[in-house]
Amino acid sequence: MRKRVGVIGGGIAGATAAYHLLKADASLEIILLEAEDQMGHHTTGRSAALLLENDGVESTRSIAKASVDFLLNPPEGLTENIFVIPRDVMHIATVEQSSSVDRFLEKNSSGRIPTKEISKSEAKKRFPALREEGLDRFVVDEGAGDIDVHCLHQAYLNHFRKNGGQIMVSTRVDSARRSGDSWILETKTGEIPVDLIINAAGAWGDQVASRAGVKPVGLQPKRRTAFTVNSNDLDMQKWAMIADIDLRFYCKPDGLQFLCSLAEENPSEPCDAKHDEADVALAIERINKATTLDIRSVQTAWTGLRTFAPDRSMVIGVDPDESSFYWFVGQGGTGIMTSPGAGRLLSDLITEGKPSEHFNETGLNYADVSPERLRKK
Ligand SMILES: Cc1cc2nc3c(=O)[nH]c(=O)nc-3n(C[C@H](O)[C@H](O)[C@H](O)COP(=O)(O)OP(=O)(O)OC[C@H]3O[C@@H](n4cnc5c(N)ncnc54)[C@H](O)[C@@H]3O)c2cc1C
Numbered sequence: 001m002r003k004r005v006g007v008i009g010g011g012i013a014g015a016t017a018a019y020h021l022l023k024a025d026a027s028l029e030i031i032l033l034e035a036e037d038q039m040g041h042h043t044t045g046r047s048a049a050l051l052l053e054n055d056g057v058e059s060t061r062s063i064a065k066a067s068v069d070f071l072l073n074p075p076e077g078l079t080e081n082i083f084v085i086p087r088d089v090m091h092i093a094t095v096e097q098s099s100s101v102d103r104f105l106e107k108n109s110s111g112r113i114p115t116k117e118i119s120k121s122e123a124k125k126r127f128p129a130l131r132e133e134g135l136d137r138f139v140v141d142e143g144a145g146d147i148d149v150h151c152l153h154q155a156y157l158n159h160f161r162k163n164g165g166q167i168m169v170s171t172r173v174d175s176a177r178r179s180g181d182s183w184i185l186e187t188k189t190g191e192i193p194v195d196l197i198i199n200a201a202g203a204w205g206d207q208v209a210s211r212a213g214v215k216p217v218g219l220q221p222k223r224r225t226a227f228t229v230n231s232n233d234l235d236m237q238k239w240a241m242i243a244d245i246d247l248r249f250y251c252k253p254d255g256l257q258f259l260c261s262l263a264e265e266n267p268s269e270p271c272d273a274k275h276d277e278a279d280v281a282l283a284i285e286r287i288n289k290a291t292t293l294d295i296r297s298v299q300t301a302w303t304g305l306r307t308f309a310p311d312r313s314m315v316i317g318v319d320p321d322e323s324s325f326y327w328f329v330g331q332g333g334t335g336i337m338t339s340p341g342a343g344r345l346l347s348d349l350i351t352e353g354k355p356s357e358h359f360n361e362t363g364l365n366y367a368d369v370s371p372e373r374l375r376k377k
Pocket residue numbers: 008009010011012013014033034035036039040041042043044045046047048049050051171172173174200201202203204208224225226261303304305306329330331332333334335336337338
């Protein structure tokens with residue numbers, strides 16, 4: 001009999017899981033279930049779309065390493081577009097933040113292109129609207145880029161669909177119960193039997209687990225707001241992104257606008273997050289202090305939930321107590337750029353029981369992302 005797999009959640013996590021798993025084992029019958037009427041309605045559609053290898057905890061950096069080649073050189077036949085356009089990321093610091101710069105440089109020497117310190121005049125060339133006064137030190141990540149998130153998400157989904165995968169939108173999985181060796185997924189429109197569950201429900205990951213009788217892992221969704229402002233006809237498309245060295249704000253060219261954020265992390269319940277005007281106002285104040293952009297109004301603002309496990313590593317793999325329930329959550333603030341590596345890892349674990357040789361050179365210690373670590377007291 002063909003094995004049936006139910007992937008719960010149609011964000012980038014569910015999409016890459018479905019894509020990679022079907023590619024690894026075409027005999028599987030995979031159903032991707034999304035609660036909303038649009039895929040990517042929640043966090044995936046609200047990101048800053050950045051590829052920055054020197055970001056996050058060690059395991060995230062390893063998974064990013066396992067993702068870069070896919071993003072820069074997509075597999076034959078997956079897309080006619082490009083997923084990444086290069087963009088430098090420049091971290092800026094005042095005199096008082098000098099020790100943060102030292103720590104930052106020490107920590108970020110492991111990417112393909114290590115972070116390096118540059119002069120103020122070099123920094124001005126990369127972001128001409130920087131204010132001269134106040135800022136003292138500048139470091140740059142040259143191996144970064146902007147990801148076309150919509151294009152990447154759709155590429156996974158289109159490939160999955162074309163190869164026989166099933167997608168059901170407006171289908172919230174309300175609960176799951178065991179039926180012999182299988183599961184019955186309960187939805188408003190009926191029951192769906194599956195043999196294996198992949199929980200890719202983002203901020204709702206623990207809720208989905210609880211409703212399947214599986215112990216939660218302690219996920220914490222955290223709000224982050226972003227907004228766009230007019231570029232006032234500046235020719236800024238090739239400028240670097242700037243980010244405060246302690247991540248108190250960031251600002252990057254985004255088409256004909258700037259995309260800005262306070263980079264806040266405010267705990268939230270899983271929900272359709274809405275932005276708080278005070279977060280936008282504070283970000284504008286900080287960006288105006290560091291630049292001559294003189295931001296006075298906002299085009300659009302939105303908030304998304306970046307969801308973390310307690311140790312900020314992703315949660316990828318089989319549940320220690322339920323051999324047919326796989327976790328694929330906790331992507332935090334890096335779920336887009338790590339999606340190729342994370343999807344590959346999940347599919348390796350399901351089909352081979354361990355990470356494949358693809359991860360050999362990445363430094364990944366699988367124990368760091370295994371769900372088991374979160375069950376140990
Ligand atoms: C402001 C901001 C900036 C960011 N910047 C970056 C960045 O620069 N680079 C980067 O890599 N990442 C970034 N991220 C993080 C990235 O967006 C996330 O890591 C990623 O989108 C998480 O994807 P996901 O599929 O896990 O979650 P989601 O996209 O939220 O998908 C989960 C899906 O599960 C569905 N679901 C939930 N419960 C059920 C159920 N019971 N039944 C069916 N479906 C269900 C939901 O409707 C949802 O669509 C940013 C995030 C934010 C908010």
